[in-house]
Amino acid sequence: MSETPQAGRLPVAARRRGIRGWVGLRGRHLGAAAFLMNRVSGLLLVGYLYLHLGVLFLLTRGPGSWSSVVALFKNPYFRGLESLLILAILVHALNGLRLALVGSGVGVSHQKVLFVAAMSVTAVLIAAAAIAMFTVG
Amino acid sequence: MSEAVATAPDQRPAAGQTRRFVVSRLKPGDLRPRFDDFEVVVADWTTVLDVLRDIRVHQDRSLTLRYSCCHASCGTCGVRVNGKEVLGCVTNVAGLGAGPIVVEPLANTPVQHDLVVDMRGLYEGLQPPQRPLVRQSERKRADDADRDGAAEFVRFEDCIECGLCLSACPIVGTDPRYLGPAALAAAWRVAQEPRGADPAAVLAWVDDEHGCWRCHSSFECSEVCPAGVDPAGAIMALRRELTARKLRRLMGLGRRVDDE
Amino acid sequence: MTTHLGEDVRQPSKARAGHGRRGSTAWILQAVSGALLVLLLGVHIVAQHFVAKGGLRDFAQVVSYIRNPFVLVIESLFLIVVTWHAMLGVRAVLFDLGFSRRAEALITRSLAVLGVATAGYGFWLIATIASKG
Numbered sequence: 001m002s003e004t005p006q007a008g009r010l011p012v013a014a015r016r017r018g019i020r021g022w023v024g025l026r027g028r029h030l031g032a033a034a035f036l037m038n039r040v041s042g043l044l045l046v047g048y049l050y051l052h053l054g055v056l057f058l059l060t061r062g063p064g065s066w067s068s069v070v071a072l073f074k075n076p077y078f079r080g081l082e083s084l085l086i087l088a089i090l091v092h093a094l095n096g097l098r099l100a101l102v103g104s105g106v107g108v109s110h111q112k113v114l115f116v117a118a119m120s121v122t123a124v125l126i127a128a129a130a131i132a133m134f135t136v137g
Numbered sequence: 138m139s140e141a142v143a144t145a146p147d148q149r150p151a152a153g154q155t156r157r158f159v160v161s162r163l164k165p166g167d168l169r170p171r172f173d174d175f176e177v178v179v180a181d182w183t184t185v186l187d188v189l190r191d192i193r194v195h196q197d198r199s200l201t202l203r204y205s206c207c208h209a210s211c212g213t214c215g216v217r218v219n220g221k222e223v224l225g226c227v228t229n230v231a232g233l234g235a236g237p238i239v240v241e242p243l244a245n246t247p248v249q250h251d252l253v254v255d256m257r258g259l260y261e262g263l264q265p266p267q268r269p270l271v272r273q274s275e276r277k278r279a280d281d282a283d284r285d286g287a288a289e290f291v292r293f294e295d296c297i298e299c300g301l302c303l304s305a306c307p308i309v310g311t312d313p314r315y316l317g318p319a320a321l322a323a324a325w326r327v328a329q330e331p332r333g334a335d336p337a338a339v340l341a342w343v344d345d346e347h348g349c350w351r352c353h354s355s356f357e358c359s360e361v362c363p364a365g366v367d368p369a370g371a372i373m374a375l376r377r378e379l380t381a382r383k384l385r386r387l388m389g390l391g392r393r394v395d396d397e
Numbered sequence: 398m399t400t401h402l403g404e405d406v407r408q409p410s411k412a413r414a415g416h417g418r419r420g421s422t423a424w425i426l427q428a429v430s431g432a433l434l435v436l437l438l439g440v441h442i443v444a445q446h447f448v449a450k451g452g453l454r455d456f457a458q459v460v461s462y463i464r465n466p467f468v469l470v471i472e473s474l475f476l477i478v479v480t481w482h483a484m485l486g487v488r489a490v491l492f493d494l495g496f497s498r499r500a501e502a503l504i505t506r507s508l509a510v511l512g513v514a515t516a517g518y519g520f521w522l523i524a525t526i527a528s529k530g
Binding site: 308311312313314315344345346347348349350351353376379380383 | 419420421423424489492493494495501
Binding site: 015016017018019020021022024026027028029030031032034035038099102103104105108109111 | 217218219220221222244245246247305306307309310311313352353354355356357360369370373374376377380
């Protein structure tokens, strides 16, 4: 068999789909969607972790700085953002539990049902959280 | 392009539907593929492989593809149809929904000509486990229907080495060090049926950050496998086995995984 | 073994010493820390959003909250586990990109340093806030 013509010319990365293979869902199924959702939510949450730790710095400046931040967070726009944050947390946590189970070899044949269950619980909890978020205080 | 009728060698459909096929083309020297449009009249029973062969015969002689048995046994005709990995010989065009049908070569491996890809990555990955080709453990399962009255039969390996799983796996797409679903499934077969040999070497081989622990459970490999191998299940079984051996070792009950 | 594409693939070998960590350590830690977080993060969110009157705590409420020894332990544990899980997660995503063994060792070390720094900053925050008011 002759050598692949492109093999020498293209870098290894070019022969594989790369990150497009994580993101492109055409022809893919529930498990791939779950994989992508966990990846995206996880990376967003890492970003949020640092944002949050940064905001908490204001607490070291005293009551004045903190109360202006709290007032900002009670703004409906921010409550909306916080609801999205909780959505990301729920998706990542509940699908994450599914991954911990299935990835240990438990319930492998039920992986799709587990995903649907995780997303259903997410839907219920995010509705409750959003309602609570907008009605408290 | 002139219209042509997709045919099996000795059958012509009485009536058919014209479908548009968008086929990836790449020849040696090309840096990236282009797409060519073909219109083909298909019948209820026409498969994607029928269409590709017909295009080659009646419309474009230069279209290059691989096929052999035409009944999902050899694993040669793997392609991506509308993004999903399938064996062209058993993929019915009528079942693909409306709209143009995009046909591309398998992903995550170099394309040689049009729909023909370099399969050596798959074969090289399958060598280390040395999977036995004929199962001794499945002479005839109790739930197997009587095959034309046969008293017993020997089951060959499920894996037909088609490479669809490697194309579908998102991690094979980014990690050249990942062993991949095909090799891992083969390793599990060896662990299940060692035949007197010690599967420890193979188990130690998969017990790696780029072995069975790299998988992120997308299950795409099992979704596209045409032969019922269930590589995802095999990967999880390997993890269970490795963890059980580890626990036994911790409790002083078993040998280490890679003990001589 | 190097494949025809120049990619490095390990071979089965009984010569592996088997000492030290295996491929499973990171995965198991991630799963366990994640499971713990379902509890710890749940407690954290409820405590910060839905307990104090008005939802979010004002300055004085934050200080009295963090001075509670039970809370201090839980939130400290939460800080450590969430940072660990985050670092492991980033590491997993990076390792999926198939870097060399040397690069992977560098990634692991860097994320360990980042994780310690992050948690350290978090503990500094806790100490500073608790000493105010």
